[in-house]
Each structure stands twice: as structure tokens, then as C-alpha cells.
Amino acid sequence: MNIADEIARLHELHRSGALSDEEFAAAKEKVLASASTSSQASGNENPFSNLNQLRRSKHNQWVGGVCAGLGKYSNLEPWIWRLMFVLFVSAFGTGFIAYLLAWVFIPEEE
Incomplete structure (x- = not known):
């Protein structure tokens, strides 16, 4: 009811x-x-409240730690994010720009 x-x-x-x-x-x-x-x-407050937990990784990084940070934030393995960025670079050419923007705007973990 x-x-x-x-x-x-x-x-x-x-x-x-x-x-x-x-x-x-x-x-x-x-x-x-x-x-x-x-x-x-039930969590109807702010859907973006967990976004402040997104950080670039210092420990599991190949270039800038963006994929490892996204993997930790989304509970996916970092290699999946790396593969997606490579596919976007090869298919659309936008993966490189997206990675650079994420590298600049996502803060590094403490």
C-alpha cells in the first residue's frame, strides 16, 4: 500500500x-x-554522491591510473576498461581524448 x-x-x-x-x-x-x-x-538522495569516490590509481597504473581507478569504482577489472579505451581509439578515435580528459580531471588517490 x-x-x-x-x-x-x-x-x-x-x-x-x-x-x-x-x-x-x-x-x-x-x-x-x-x-x-x-x-x-532507499538512497533517493543524490545519484551522484558516490562520484566523489572516483580516483586514479597510484599502484595499478600503466599510464595514468585512469583505468585502474575506473575499475575500482565500477567493480570491473581494469583490463576491461583498458580494452574499451583501445577499442574507442581504434574505432572512433575518441578514446585518446577521453583518456586524457579523465587523466586531467579525475584526482589521484591519496
């Missing part, structure tokens, strides 16, 4: 006389409070 259905049910109970004004207000506050805590717990 979603929030609107619960509030509608409470309103029907209040209108029929089963709930007093105070009981209706308290129950409505309880439903709204539980809805706000469940939406915060």
Missing part, C-alpha cells in the same frame, strides 16, 4: 467517525514520517 492509499484510508476512517481529529492528525504524521525515512534509507 502506498502513502496516498494509506492517507485516503485514514481520511475515510476520520470521515466515518472512527478516528477523532487528534487521532487522524497523529496517524497522518506517523505515515508521512515513515515515508520520509524509508525514502532516505
